[in-house]
Amino acid sequence: TNFGFSKVKYEEKQTKVNEVFNNVAEKYDLMNDAMSFGMHRLWKNHLIQEINPHPGMKLIDVAGGTGDITFRYLSYLKNLDLIKFEASQSPLVTVCDINENMLNVGKDRSIDLKFQEKIVWKVGNAEHLVEENDNTYDVYTIAFGIRNCTNIENVVKEAYRVLKPGGRFMCLEFSRTNNPLFKKIYDFYSFQMIPVMGYMIAGDWNSYQYLVESIRVFPSQDEFASLISDCGFRLFYNDREAKKYTANNHIIEI
Numbered sequence: 001t002n003f004g005f006s007k008v009k010y011e012e013k014q015t016k017v018n019e020v021f022n023n024v025a026e027k028y029d030l031m032n033d034a035m036s037f038g039m040h041r042l043w044k045n046h047l048i049q050e051i052n053p054h055p056g057m058k059l060i061d062v063a064g065g066t067g068d069i070t071f072r073y074l075s076y077l078k079n080l081d082l083i084k085f086e087a088s089q090s091p092l093v094t095v096c097d098i099n100e101n102m103l104n105v106g107k108d109r110s111i112d113l114k115f116q117e118k119i120v121w122k123v124g125n126a127e128h129l130v131e132e133n134d135n136t137y138d139v140y141t142i143a144f145g146i147r148n149c150t151n152i153e154n155v156v157k158e159a160y161r162v163l164k165p166g167g168r169f170m171c172l173e174f175s176r177t178n179n180p181l182f183k184k185i186y187d188f189y190s191f192q193m194i195p196v197m198g199y200m201i202a203g204d205w206n207s208y209q210y211l212v213e214s215i216r217v218f219p220s221q222d223e224f225a226s227l228i229s230d231c232g233f234r235l236f237y238n239d240r241e242a243k244k245y246t247a248n249n250h251i252i253e254i
């Protein structure tokens with residue numbers, strides 16, 4: 001039953017990840033709310049605030065899944081300036097994900113939200129963004145996606161390539177805590193509760209067990225930060241406390 005990274009061969013990981021997201025696509029958004037007690041909304045909104053969207057900005061949302069980050073970004077732009085938003089003819093965001101089922105759920109949602117003309121949906125691997133040219137985007141987001149990729153370094157290198165000089169790499173990801181009490185609570189919750197909730201809500205124990213394990217094997221904040229700067233980014237933390245206790249939100253400039 002255990003198919004955390006440690007037990008899966010390197011070449012098989014992406015196939016397993018695809019199975020996981022095929023299984024959960026329909027229930028993905030519901031499960032996010034249930035498992036994080038709605039907290040993922042706060043983390044994502046925080047990310048959008050940090051992006052500081054404005055008209056003319058070009059965003060690529062990689063591992064964009066069902067489009068949650070993209071929809072929050074577009075809603076922010078729409079609230080900022082409705083006239084300019086509605087007048088813009090060309091798409092404002094490219095969403096890229098390796099899993100077509102996740103994208104299809106997102107496409108349906110984009111129609112309900114009347115955002116369909118503002119988004120280009122592309123099936124693609126974050127490690128090789130074959131359809132993207134160099135120096136194209138102002139902002140690259142990857143939210144709860146990078147730990148699912150097989151080679152994290154390739155992902156960050158690709159982000160660097162497709163970003164314009166001065167563009168920002170913005171990654172939201174679960175990481176580790178150094179607080180012993182919080183760690184105990186988190187360990188109990190994640191090992192004991194998340195797979196049970198996955199089974200009860202989405203009818204899928206294994207996919208959620210994978211999720212917990214994938215968080216555990218992801219590099220620590222500091223290891224990840226050095227990998228990012230080794231790929232050429234200039235790095236600064238916007239919030240050390242948030243980094244410790246919630247998501248790991250690096251704001252990086254080329």
Ligand code: SAM
Nearest residue numbers: 063064065068097098099102125126143145148
């Ligand atoms: N960013 C979305 C959000 O915050 O709701 C979705 C995150 S979901 C946890 C992770 C996504 O990463 C899945 O949709 C999965 O298909 C995608 N993914 C996994 N490996 C990938 C890869 N190598 N390239 C692109 N996307 C990938």
